[in-house]
Amino acid sequence: MNRFLLIILSCASLVTLSSCSYTPVNTSGKFDLNENQSISIQSDMFDEPSSIISFENNKRSQKKLANIPYSNYLFASNWNTNSIYIAAARSNGLLQVNKDQSWQVLDVYNTDNNFGGYTAVSSLPQGGAILSKNKVGNNIPDMWYPDLIVRIDKQGKPLWKTTVDCFVDSIDTTDSLALVSGTSKQASYFILDLETGHIVSHLEKDTNLKWFHACHFVSDKIVCITQMSDLSYRLLHFTSDNLIIFQSDSFQDGINQAKLYNNTFVSLSNNNPSLLLFHDLYWNKTGQIQLTTDSSVLCRSLTLFKNYALVGCQTRESGQYTEFLYRVNLDTHQLVDELKHRVNQEYAKDMGITISSDWFFRESNMQ
Secondary structure, three states, rough: HHHHHHHHHHHHHHHHHHHHOOOOOOOOEOOOOOOEEEEEEOOOOOOOOOEEEEEEEEOOOEEEEEEEEOOOOOEOOOOOOOEEEEEEOOOOOEEEOOOOOEEEEEEOOOOOOOOOEEEEEOOOOOOOOEEEEEEEEEEEEEOOOEEEEEEEEEOEEEEEEEEOOOOOEEEOOOOOEEEEEEEOOOOEEEEEEEEOEEEEEEEEOOEEEEEEEEEEOOOEEEEEEEEEOOOOEEEEEEEOOEEEEEEEEEEEEOOEEEEEEEEEEEEOOEEEEEEEEEEEEOOOEEEEEEOOOOOOOEEEEEEOOOOEEEEEEEEEOOOOOEEEEEEOOOOEEEEEEEEEEEEEOOOOOOOEEEEOOHHOOOOOOOO
């Protein structure tokens, strides 16, 4: 009997310990920021929960605003809309942050066990976004399986979904079309009807083309930064019939996070992660900016806001994380300023995504 009671007490102790270690999470809320406060989403690759903190610009003052479900919040949509979407690569996490400071964590086809982490997200001027979710094994994107493409409205409700035979890492849109691109062992892109999600056309696989790292609609062409089968890179132009009409000379320096602004490609260098590069539509270099000479700073996010490039960087020194957000004028190719904050140890995670006070309080052209 005593032994039986001991087992029961041991189990009760385990339950109590588990309960004590549980961290409550929120799935929606509203910030109360002033014009000198920005936010940072802190997350680890696999460990949950993630957290949202606020901080005084370029000061040490910080406050945890919420714990949110899911891990590995890794990249954000562009800032030129009234909502920013921060997506997780190895979980179902999708955080929607709105200009009125409200926010929510969305569950988009979370019950579909065939699809897990996000691979790309593009917010839409009219509200909502286009998303891609990849097949997942052991919480790691498989990269060769089809992707689920979803359009959501501004409340986060799915409007349509379709599946493409492609690991998607780039999404571009016009008023009526969506262009999703990436790889399926060979480079691949699909053009979708924006209203219905139906596939309008797609590029037949070409063994000479390995991966599209960024494809954009430019006038009546599709322009793609392309990794070739020999692992070099070229800029390719395609007609509306998916025929190649231009290819640049090959270049070896890989690029990261390429965006298009006024027919200029803005990207980070793979070889020098704090070097911002500018190229025209024929891959002639038109400028570059070395954001910092500190080799410990790793820049891995790039987004556009009006005529600025916002580059998110991080460094870790003696267990202390410092995050940077560099703002570059895209018209003058000049570094304008730097938003810097050191993350308190109790809040610090492996990854951080900053949304600056500018986005919340600066006048926007968007409706």
